[in-house]
Amino acid sequence: MADTLVDVPAREPGDVLGAYSERSEYVHIARIPEAGPGVRNVDPVDAINSKAPLDQFVGTITPSDLHYVRSHAGTPNIDPAKHRVLVHGMVAKPLVLTMADLRAMPSISRLAFLECTGNGWENWKTAPDDVTVQNTHGLVSTHEWTGVPLSFLLDLVGVDRASRWMLAEGDDGAAVARSIPLTDEVIGEAMLAYGQNGEPLRPAHGFPLRLFIPGFEGNLSIKWLRRLKFGDQPFMTRWETARYTQLLTNGKARQFQLRQEVNSVITSPSGMMQISPGYNRVTGLAWSGYGKIDWVEVSADGAKTWNRARLNEPVLSKAQTRFDLDWVWDGKPTKIVSRSADEKGNVQPGRKSFIAAMGENALFHYSAQQTWSIDAAGKVRNVLD
Template sequence: MDSSELKPIAGGGLLDRRLFMQKGLCFSLAAMAAGSSEASMSSSQRLPWMREPGKAFSNYGQPSPYERRTIRWTMGNEMAPGNGVSWTPLHDLEGMITPNGLHFERHHNGVPQIDPQQHQLLIHGLVRQALVFDLQDLLRYPMTSCLCFVECGGNSNAGWHRRPIQTAAGYFHGMASCSEWTGVPLRILLEEAKVKGGGKWMIAEGADAAAMNISIPLEKAFDDCILALYQNGERIRPENGYPLRLIVPGWEGVVNVKWLRRLHITNRPTMARNETAKYTDLLPSGKARQFSFVMDAKSLITSPSFGQRLLEPGLYQISGLAWSGRGRIARVEVSADGGESWAEAELQAPVLAKCFTRFRIPWQWEGDNTVIKSRAVDESGYVQPEREALIARRGRHGYFHYNAIVSWKISAQGDISHVY
């Protein structure tokens, strides 16, 4: 079945005709099979059988050639080769983990090809003992793993436009991905370097041609930052920061410095381009939000969404992702009548702090024009805002940190579009 065409669950018409089914309803195999012509077929008729020997072993697995449409969408800067972005196809994925080859990218001057035997990490500045580590040194330290999302501060920025963009959900909101990162807790190395009393900030710098650097409060560095060497069980790939990446859970992507080579401990932020001219938000008052590190709660319905189509009235599953840099997602509410009423979706376990959370809810579509949307609430009590409320608070000069509720309009013909 083409992912752009969503078929209703067979037997859905037997259920009552409310917008949402009762909480806790599951799609049973029996319900899915009811009314299906395939149910009466014999197994020999239904199941394909490979009669010839298959392909040989490979040294590294690749996706099926039938899944070639599930790709990152890339966009470069013609005036500055190596500067650009790629989006994760969230609309084509399931679960909570992003495959390494589909993790979004944001590069400022290309992807460096770094020999791990030559790479080193320097920790210096307001420390009692400057330290230099090579990769073999770091591999000897105790490691830890954390599941967390990384989201660019510029993710979803088309939401600031006056007209709603019409593109796939992932190619609009896909500068966000979720992985298991494994590496050395940063606090271990900072304790070894013995930070001096005046040290309040850490300047992290990458080894790329842009010499990307950014300021991070030391309190966060000692809390939960990781010097990541592995992503989803394998060594980090070059476009994701090989051979060493700083992971700062829950904070905007720019501070998760790739190709990490230097940590400079100082008493003040460096006021680099990417924390002054960029990644700040000009407010209606004329002041600018700066160092707004934490990514606020956000949710997104990925199915059904733009580019997909409902074939006929019936029972469908609404599914999507929610995340928050403040902690765990407490609940996700879904509306199928443009916000007139809301129902709480089921959160797929595990529900982890600062991590993608998959939500699902069964929905009976009657074949009418309607608008579906979701809103996330995190454990701090923060509620994802409507677009109008976000603009009223932040003004119309924004580019970064867009996290408003996303609305999909479904026509009587089953076509889906993005609406405000």
């Protein structure tokens, strides 16, 4: 605690009230654009993703302008009055929808995470020790998303019962297009989203319209949505043949590994932070594409013993859950690590068992436990364990 008393406050008027509440000049919080895994400090034109500063976030909601971005051809600037969405294929009544059409339809809002399937791969491939949690895990965020339930649209166009797949295509320069299985879960939970955290989508996140599929790979939640086509088999776009496949230990590639796994990471103390002996609050985020987080455990002795963390309520399905735990550091070098489990019984694996199962060829779905080492000087570093 401080040893000086408070000063008498300045009794003078402050800044005028405006149309927007800007950030304090004393707050420095920003994403990091990268040109590839670990390729930082790049020319902006080469950036392919921009990572969220998890180490500076509190609570569970990601600020609207700091939600992570992963795009294949930059951000298109779309006039919503001219935007159209074609819905066709195995349907009784193909439609072309305007944004006004969509805004007039029933809508739902839901707090849910979105995660790039490449999140975490630094520790699969390169594992530098001088990275922050923004570098290692900054491709996941949580927003309140608002839009038209996919189920409403399916009824509107009269989708053929034999249609088991949906192609979604974006209106960006890369025309990203993915085949999405029409499971009961997807039909029940997907939405055509036009809102993020209460306001219209921002261009980097798909303005004026994106698909949003809770719990699945971020690239399925197609931004700048321009087309939905229904069929009885996957459409085999290059995004699911050349791009988003998972190379396994046996040399074969797995297609359509679509769900994001149970995961967690300690955001404080985390990479490149400096701590002192004594009381330290350990806090982080946990999430699962399967549903609600059931529990989170934290180890402060390199995964030898574990303690149950507190979960901040409400714990929502497929949303990030904040956890924390009181910890007194004795000043000796150690390692801290978290692991989580979801309501379906999935438990986040340690790195060794994860690598044993997945090999080192794969690019996506890295969800192993994250270990941070702390040296005698209190410096926190990324470590593979």
